[in-house]
Amino acid sequence: MIRTTDLTKKYDQLVALNNLNLSVDPGEIYCLLGANGAGKTTTINLLLGFISPSSGSASIGGMDVFENQKATKSLLAYIPENLMLYPSLTALENLDYFSGIAGRKLPKSRLELYLNEAGLQGEAFDQRISTFSKGMRQKVGIAIALAKEAKALLLDEPTSGLDPKASNEFGQLLQKLREKGVATLMATHDLFRAKEVATHIGIMNGGQLKQEFAANDISLSKLEQAYLETMDYKEELS
Amino acid sequence: MLKYNFKYELKLLLRSRWIQLLSLTLLLLFAFSAYNGKQKVEKRISVINDALLEEEESDVMMLALIDSVNQGLDVSVPRWTVPTSPTAIGNYYPRVASMEVQPLALIATGQSDLFTPYVKPRISGDDFALNFTEMTSPVQLLFGSFDLAFVIVFLLPLLIIAFSYNVLSAEKESGSLRLLASQPIGIQRWLLQKLALRFMWLSLLVVASLTIVFLLLGIEFLSEAGAFFSLLGLTLAYMLFWFALAFLINLWVGTSAKNAVSLLGLWVIFVLLVPSVLNQLGNSLYPIPSRTLMINEMRTKKTEVSKKQDEILDNYLRDHPEYAINDTTETRSFWHRYMASQKLVREELAPVVNTYESQLQRQQDLTKNMQWLSPALTIQESLNSLAGTSSADYDHYRKQVVAFAENWRDHLLPYLYNNQEITMDDIVELPAFQFQKRPVSMTATILPIILLSAGVFILGLIVARNLYKGQKLIHS
Numbered sequence: 129m130i131r132t133t134d135l136t137k138k139y140d141q142l143v144a145l146n147n148l149n150l151s152v153d154p155g156e157i158y159c160l161l162g163a164n165g166a167g168k169t170t171t172i173n174l175l176l177g178f179i180s181p182s183s184g185s186a187s188i189g190g191m192d193v194f195e196n197q198k199a200t201k202s203l204l205a206y207i208p209e210n211l212m213l214y215p216s217l218t219a220l221e222n223l224d225y226f227s228g229i230a231g232r233k234l235p236k237s238r239l240e241l242y243l244n245e246a247g248l249q250g251e252a253f254d255q256r257i258s259t260f261s262k263g264m265r266q267k268v269g270i271a272i273a274l275a276k277e278a279k280a281l282l283l284d285e286p287t288s289g290l291d292p293k294a295s296n297e298f299g300q301l302l303q304k305l306r307e308k309g310v311a312t313l314m315a316t317h318d319l320f321r322a323k324e325v326a327t328h329i330g331i332m333n334g335g336q337l338k339q340e341f342a343a344n345d346i347s348l349s350k351l352e353q354a355y356l357e358t359m360d361y362k363e364e365l366s
Numbered sequence: 367m368l369k370y371n372f373k374y375e376l377k378l379l380l381r382s383r384w385i386q387l388l389s390l391t392l393l394l395l396f397a398f399s400a401y402n403g404k405q406k407v408e409k410r411i412s413v414i415n416d417a418l419l420e421e422e423e424s425d426v427m428m429l430a431l432i433d434s435v436n437q438g439l440d441v442s443v444p445r446w447t448v449p450t451s452p453t454a455i456g457n458y459y460p461r462v463a464s465m466e467v468q469p470l471a472l473i474a475t476g477q478s479d480l481f482t483p484y485v486k487p488r489i490s491g492d493d494f495a496l497n498f499t500e501m502t503s504p505v506q507l508l509f510g511s512f513d514l515a516f517v518i519v520f521l522l523p524l525l526i527i528a529f530s531y532n533v534l535s536a537e538k539e540s541g542s543l544r545l546l547a548s549q550p551i552g553i554q555r556w557l558l559q560k561l562a563l564r565f566m567w568l569s570l571l572v573v574a575s576l577t578i579v580f581l582l583l584g585i586e587f588l589s590e591a592g593a594f595f596s597l598l599g600l601t602l603a604y605m606l607f608w609f610a611l612a613f614l615i616n617l618w619v620g621t622s623a624k625n626a627v628s629l630l631g632l633w634v635i636f637v638l639l640v641p642s643v644l645n646q647l648g649n650s651l652y653p654i655p656s657r658t659l660m661i662n663e664m665r666t667k668k669t670e671v672s673k674k675q676d677e678i679l680d681n682y683l684r685d686h687p688e689y690a691i692n693d694t695t696e697t698r699s700f701w702h703r704y705m706a707s708q709k710l711v712r713e714e715l716a717p718v719v720n721t722y723e724s725q726l727q728r729q730q731d732l733t734k735n736m737q738w739l740s741p742a743l744t745i746q747e748s749l750n751s752l753a754g755t756s757s758a759d760y761d762h763y764r765k766q767v768v769a770f771a772e773n774w775r776d777h778l779l780p781y782l783y784n785n786q787e788i789t790m791d792d793i794v795e796l797p798a799f800q801f802q803k804r805p806v807s808m809t810a811t812i813l814p815i816i817l818l819s820a821g822v823f824i825l826g827l828i829v830a831r832n833l834y835k836g837q838k839l840i841h842s
C-alpha cells in the first residue's frame with residue numbers, strides 16, 4: 129500500500145533522505161525510529177506530496193504520489209505531531225468539515241459513530257476543540273481517518289507529549305485500524321510504543337534506513353541496543 | 367468542497383465575532399459619512415433655495431418698479447437701478463444660474479467644497495474668467511471630507527485587508543494547513559473559495575448597511591435606482607480588486623505579518639501615492655498660469671481701455687451697426703462705453719484665459735488617462751461623477767454659465783444701444799438658466815475594474831502554480 133523506491137531528497141549539499149526503500153502492506157504498522165534529523169518527517173512529507181523528491185519514487189495504493197496527488201491523498205490520512213483543528217468548531221463540526229472537503233458527505237449519526245470508535249466520549253462531540261487536550265485532538269484525527277475510510281495512515285510523532293494513558297489508548301486505536309486493513313507508517317522517537325504497536329520497525333540515521341526488524345522478532349532491550357548502536361551512542365552502553 | 371467551506375466559513379466568522387464587528391463598523395462608518403454628506407447637500411440646497419427666493423423677491427420688486435414708472439410715479443430707488451434700464455436689469459436683477467444638486471450628491475463632496483452652487487451672471491461681470499472659487503479650510507483640503515466616497519475609497523480597503531490578509535498564513539501558522547493539504551483538494555482553490563465567500567459576506571454587509579443607512583437618513587434612493595445600483599456596482603467592483611490583491615499576496619508572500627505589511631504597502635501605493643504623484647505630474651507638466659497675475663492683467667487692461675473709451679465705442683458701433691440705429695453722441699452713457707470696452711478686454715484677454723483653461727484641461731486629461739494606475743482614483747472620480755460633484759461636472763456647469771452669461775448680455779445689449787426701455791412685456795422674455803446634467807455611465811468604470819481584478823486573480827493562480835510546483839505553498 130505504501131512503497132518507496134530509492135527515494136532521495138537533497139537540499140543543495142544536504143542529503144535529507146538517501147535511497148529509502150520501504151514497503152508497508154495493508155494491515156501492517158511500520159514504525160520509523162530515529163533521532164531528530166534522521167529523515168523520518170522528510171519521508172512523511174514526500175509521501176504527502178508536500179515536497180518533491182530529488183530522485184526515486186513513492187507510491188500509495190500503487191499510484192505515484194507526485195503524479196497522482198489527489199488520488200493518493202484520497203487514500204491516505206495524516207496525523208501530525210500537533211494536530212491543529214479549528215478551535216472554534218466542535219469535534220463533530222471539525223469531522224464534518226474535513227470529511228466533507230475530502231468528498232465524504234456523511235450523516236451526523238455516522239460522524240458520531242466514527243468519533244465514538246476513535247474513543248471520544250459522547251459529551252465531547254459538541255464541545256469546541258479549543259477545550260480539548262492533545263490526546264482528545266488526536267482521537268478526532270483518528271476519527272477523520274476512519275470517516276475517510278483511509279487505506280493508508282501517515283503518523284508523524286503522534287504520541288509525542290501524550291500522557292501514558294492517552295498514549296496507550298492511541299496505540300489501541302492503531303491496532304483497531306490495523307485490523308481493518310489500514311497500512312500505517314508512523315515516525316516516532318518512542319521505542320516502547322513502537323515495539324508495542326508495530327508489525328515492522330525501521331531505524332533511520334542521517335537520511336538512511338540503517339536497520340529493519342519484524343517487531344515480533346526483537347525484544348525491547350535488543351531494539352533499544354540496536355537503536356543506540358545506530359545512533360552511534362555506543363559509549364553510553366558501556 | 368464549496369458547500370462545506372460555505373457552511374463552516376460563516377460559522378467560523380460568526381464565532382470569531384468578525385461578522386458582528388464588520389457589520390457594526392460598516393454601519394457606523396456609512397451612517398456617519400452619509401450623515402455628513404447629507405448635511406452638506408442640505409446646506410447647498412438651502413443656499414440655492416435662498417438665492418432663488420431672493421430672485422423671486424427681487425423680481426416682484428422689479429415688476430412693481432416698472433409698473434410705477436409706467437404710471438408716471440416717483441420711485442424711491444437710485445436712478446441707475448430703475449429696472450426700465452437694460453443695464454439695471456442686467457446688473458441688479460440677475461438670474462440665478464444654479465447647479466442642480468443630484469439625488470445621490472451626498473455620496474461624494476468632490477469639488478462642491480471649492481465651488482459655489484450658484485452664480486448670478488451680470489451684464490458687466492467678468493464671466494469669461496468664471497471659476498466660482500470659494501475660500502476653503504486648508505485642513506479640509508489636506509484631509510478631504512468624511513463622506514461615503516472617503517469611506518469606500520480609503521477605509522473599505524483597510525477593512526478588507528484586515529479581513530483577508532491571513533486567510534492562508536493563519537492556517538500555515540496554526541498548523542492546520544498541513545492537515546488541509548493532506549486532503550484531496552487544491553490549496554489555491556480552497557483559498558479562492560474562502561476569499562470568494564468572505565467577499566460575498568462583506569458585499570452583503572455593505573449592501574445591507576448602505577440600504578439601512580439610506581433608509582434611516584430618509585434618502586430617496588429607490589426613485590434613483592439606477593444611481594444607487596451604480597454606487598453598489600462601483601463599490602463591489604472596488605472591493606473585488608482588493609480581494610484579488612489579498613488572494614495574490616496570500617499565495618505569494620507567506621507569513622501573516624509580511625502579508626499585512628505588503629497589503630498595507632499596496633494600499634499606500636494605490637490610494638495615496640499614485641493619485642498624489644499624478645497630481646504632481648500634472649502640475650509639473652502643465653503648470654497653470656497664476657490666477658492672481660491673470661486678474662492683475664485684466665485690471666491693467668481695463669484701466670488702459672477706460673482711458674480711450676470713446677474711441678473704443680466708435681469702433682464697436684462700427685462693428686455692430688445694428689446697435690447704432692438710434693445712436694447719437696448725446697445718448698451715449700457710461701454703460702455704452704463700458705460694455706464696448708468690456709468686449710475689447712475680453713478679446714485681448716482671451717489668450718491668457720485660454721492658456722489657463724487649456725492647461726487645466728491638460729492636467730485633467732492626464733489624470734483621466736492615467737487613472738487606471740490606481741483603481742482608488744478611478745472609483746473616487748466615478749463616485750464624484752455619480753454625485754455630480756466631479757471636476758468634469760463643474761466644468762460642464764461652468765460652460766453652461768458662461769453661455770448663459772453671454773446670452774444674458776446679448777439679450778440686453780440691443781436695448782442699451784438702441785436706447786430702448788424695458789417694459790413689462792419684455793420681462794417675460796428675459797432668459798432663464800436651465801441646468802443640464804452631464805450624462806454619465808458607470809459601466810465604463812465598473813467593467814475595467816472587474817477585468818483588472820480578474821487579471822490580479824489570474825496572476826495569483828500563476829503564482830500559486832509555480833509555488834505549488836516548488837512545494838513552497840505548504841512547506842515553507
